[in-house]
Amino acid sequence: MAKRPVSVIVIALLLHEIGISAHLSKRKRGEREENKEYRYRTPLDPDGVFWLFWDVDYATSSVDFRLRAHFPKSESWFGVGFSDYGDIESADLAVFWTDPDGWHHFQDGWTDKDGYFYIDTQQDYKLASSAISDHVTTLTFSRKFDTCDDHDYVFDNGTSHIVYFLAHGRPGGVTGTCLAREEHGLTRVQLLKPDLPDVTMPDDVWTFDVTAPKVHVPSVETTYWWYVTRLPNLLNKHHVVKYEALIQKDHEGLVHHMELFHCQTDVHTHVPLYSGPGQAEQKPPELAPCKQVIGAWAMGATAMVYPEEAGVPIGGEGYSPYVLLEIHYNNPKRKAGLVDSSGLRFHVTKQLRAHDAGIMELGLEYTDKMAIPPRQPLFTLTGYCIHQCTEVGLPPSGITIFASQLHTHLTGKRVRTRHVRYGVELPELNRDDHYSPHYQEIRRLQYPAKVMPGDALITSCDDSTKNRDHVTTGGLSIHQEMCVNYVHYYPRVELEVCKSSVATAALKAFFSFMKTMEDQPTSRRSTPTENYESIAWSPLNVHLLKSLYEGAALSMQCNQSDGRRYPGHWEGVPMTHVQVPLQKSERPCPAETRQKSSS
Structure with a gap:
C-alpha cells in the first residue's frame, strides 16, 4: 500500500484591511472563548509571528487550541498543523483563508508527499471562534486525539512536530497549492502532557x-x-x-x-x-x-x-x-x-x-559492540535490564518510576521501554514514536510504574541510517549512537546502571562467520569498529546482523552507584523473552473505517 499522507490543519487566512471584520464576525462567539486561559503554549517560529496555546481534555479525548498570528502586511495567509517528523510534506493542516470576495474559510486539509495541499473530505478541526484586531488573527478550534481519518495525524503522548507555513498574496483557492515552496518551519512539543496536579x-x-x-x-x-x-x-x-x-x-x-x-x-x-x-x-x-x-x-x-x-x-x-x-x-x-x-x-x-529519589540508566552500553548498517530506513537496537539484575539491585517492595528521559544521538526515530514480569508484558514504561534527538524532555509519566525485584525492562531504539553510506557504531561521539532511558524513581537504591550489549563471544563468532562464509575481511585482531567497517552491507549481511542481535546472549552492566558491578555472572547471560505480549488497544474507529485503514 502506498504511504498515506499525514494531515496538516492548513489554516489559510487572507488578510485585507477593507471589510474583513464584517465577514469575520459571522464566526465570532462571545468573550468566553476569548478570555479562556490555556495551560500550555509555545511559539511556532523564531520571530514569534505564530503562537499556539492548548489544553488537553482526557475526558473527551480532544485538544482545545488557540492560534494567534501577527502580520504587519495586509495580505498574508498561513497554515499550521502536524506531521511525523516536521516536514511540510505529508502533513495534517487546517485552512482559514479568504477568497477574492472577502469570505473566510476554515478547512481541514492535508499535503501529499510533494507538499501539495488538498481539502479533506472529512472535516475534523472544529472552529469555535475567530477574530482579527490590529493585524492579530486569533482562531479557537478543537480536534479529537484520533479522528479515524487516514489523512489526520493521531495525537499521542510522545513528541509532536508542529508545522506551519506563511504565504503572501490573494489566492483564488488553496487546493493544489505547493506549500513546500512557501516559507515554512516546525517546532516540537509534547502535545498530550500528563494530567497531573501542579x-x-x-x-x-x-x-x-x-x-x-x-x-x-x-x-x-x-x-x-x-x-x-x-x-x-x-x-x-x-x-x-x-x-x-x-x-x-x-x-x-x-x-x-x-x-x-x-x-x-x-x-x-x-x-x-x-x-x-x-x-x-x-x-x-x-x-x-x-x-x-x-x-x-x-x-x-x-x-x-x-x-x-x-x-x-x-x-x-x-x-x-x-x-x-x-x-x-x-x-x-x-x-x-x-x-x-x-x-x-x-x-x-x-x-x-x-x-x-534517584536516577537509573536503562538500555544499551556505550560501546562499539553494537552497530547499525548503512542505508537502513529503520534498524532496531535493544538493550536489556534483565531480571537477574533487578533481583539483586531492587528492594523487596520495589521502586516507583515516575519520570523518563529517552536519549539517542542523531539516527534515533522511535524509542520505547517495555516492562516484563515473569514473561508477561505489563504496560509500557515510556514510548515515543516520533522521537527527535533535538527534543529530549524529561517526562513525568501519567501512570507511574511499580518495578519489582525480578522484573525486566527492555529499551529499544529504531534508528534510520538511510542517508549514511558508512556503518554507525555505538559510542560517545555524536555520529555514533546511544539507546538509553534515564528513569527517575523512588526510593533510591544503589543500582545505578542496568544496561547490556551483545555478548563478546557471540560477536567474535559473528565476525568469524562473516569471514569464513561471506568472504568478508574481518579479523580477530581488529576492533569491533574496524570489523563492522570492513563488511559490505548487503541485504543478506544486514539480515544476519539482525539475527545476531535478536538471539545472542548478553553482556550486562549491572552496576552500583560507585561503578562496581553487583556480584554475579554477567557475561553470556540469556536475553529476556516476552512470552505473553501486551495486547494492543483498539483504535476508537468504526469497523468499516478500520478495514479501510488496513487495506
Whole structure:
C-alpha cells in the first residue's frame, strides 16, 4: 500500500484591511472563548509571528487550541498543523483563508508527499471562534486525539512536530497549492502532557547553580568536558525538588546534554578540582567514584519537577560535597574560540519528603559492540535490564518510576521501554514514536510504574541510517549512537546502571562467520569498529546482523552507584523473552473505517 499522507490543519487566512471584520464576525462567539486561559503554549517560529496555546481534555479525548498570528502586511495567509517528523510534506493542516470576495474559510486539509495541499473530505478541526484586531488573527478550534481519518495525524503522548507555513498574496483557492515552496518551519512539543496536579514548592526553597567555569570548548566535533566542584555547605540533609538547565545565550546548539554526578567518597577525602576533557588520560584517578547521578538534562528538555512525595537527597552528615559536571559539547563545524558557562540550577528545601529519589540508566552500553548498517530506513537496537539484575539491585517492595528521559544521538526515530514480569508484558514504561534527538524532555509519566525485584525492562531504539553510506557504531561521539532511558524513581537504591550489549563471544563468532562464509575481511585482531567497517552491507549481511542481535546472549552492566558491578555472572547471560505480549488497544474507529485503514 502506498504511504498515506499525514494531515496538516492548513489554516489559510487572507488578510485585507477593507471589510474583513464584517465577514469575520459571522464566526465570532462571545468573550468566553476569548478570555479562556490555556495551560500550555509555545511559539511556532523564531520571530514569534505564530503562537499556539492548548489544553488537553482526557475526558473527551480532544485538544482545545488557540492560534494567534501577527502580520504587519495586509495580505498574508498561513497554515499550521502536524506531521511525523516536521516536514511540510505529508502533513495534517487546517485552512482559514479568504477568497477574492472577502469570505473566510476554515478547512481541514492535508499535503501529499510533494507538499501539495488538498481539502479533506472529512472535516475534523472544529472552529469555535475567530477574530482579527490590529493585524492579530486569533482562531479557537478543537480536534479529537484520533479522528479515524487516514489523512489526520493521531495525537499521542510522545513528541509532536508542529508545522506551519506563511504565504503572501490573494489566492483564488488553496487546493493544489505547493506549500513546500512557501516559507515554512516546525517546532516540537509534547502535545498530550500528563494530567497531573501542579506541584507546590515549599516556602523555604532556595537555589544554587553548578556551571562550567568559562570552558574554552575544543575545536573538535565531540567533547565530553568534566568539571569538579563543591556543593554549598549543607550540614543537614536537604532535598532537590526541581532542577533546570542554564544554557549560555547562543549556545543552544552547542550543549547536547549534561549530567551532574555526586562523588561517593568519604567526607574527609579530597577530590581534585579537575576541569578538562573526560576522555583525557591525565585526568585524576580520584574521579572514579563520581558516578551517582543527581541531575540529567538533554537538548530540548524543560525543568524537571519532582512529585511531592520525593526529592533527590544532598548534604547532611557524612555526605561528600564534591560533584562532577559532565557536558557533551557538539561542535560539528569545529568552531574555535567558543567559551561556555552552561550548567544546571537546583531548587532545594530542608523540608524532607517521604522518599529519596534517584536516577537509573536503562538500555544499551556505550560501546562499539553494537552497530547499525548503512542505508537502513529503520534498524532496531535493544538493550536489556534483565531480571537477574533487578533481583539483586531492587528492594523487596520495589521502586516507583515516575519520570523518563529517552536519549539517542542523531539516527534515533522511535524509542520505547517495555516492562516484563515473569514473561508477561505489563504496560509500557515510556514510548515515543516520533522521537527527535533535538527534543529530549524529561517526562513525568501519567501512570507511574511499580518495578519489582525480578522484573525486566527492555529499551529499544529504531534508528534510520538511510542517508549514511558508512556503518554507525555505538559510542560517545555524536555520529555514533546511544539507546538509553534515564528513569527517575523512588526510593533510591544503589543500582545505578542496568544496561547490556551483545555478548563478546557471540560477536567474535559473528565476525568469524562473516569471514569464513561471506568472504568478508574481518579479523580477530581488529576492533569491533574496524570489523563492522570492513563488511559490505548487503541485504543478506544486514539480515544476519539482525539475527545476531535478536538471539545472542548478553553482556550486562549491572552496576552500583560507585561503578562496581553487583556480584554475579554477567557475561553470556540469556536475553529476556516476552512470552505473553501486551495486547494492543483498539483504535476508537468504526469497523468499516478500520478495514479501510488496513487495506
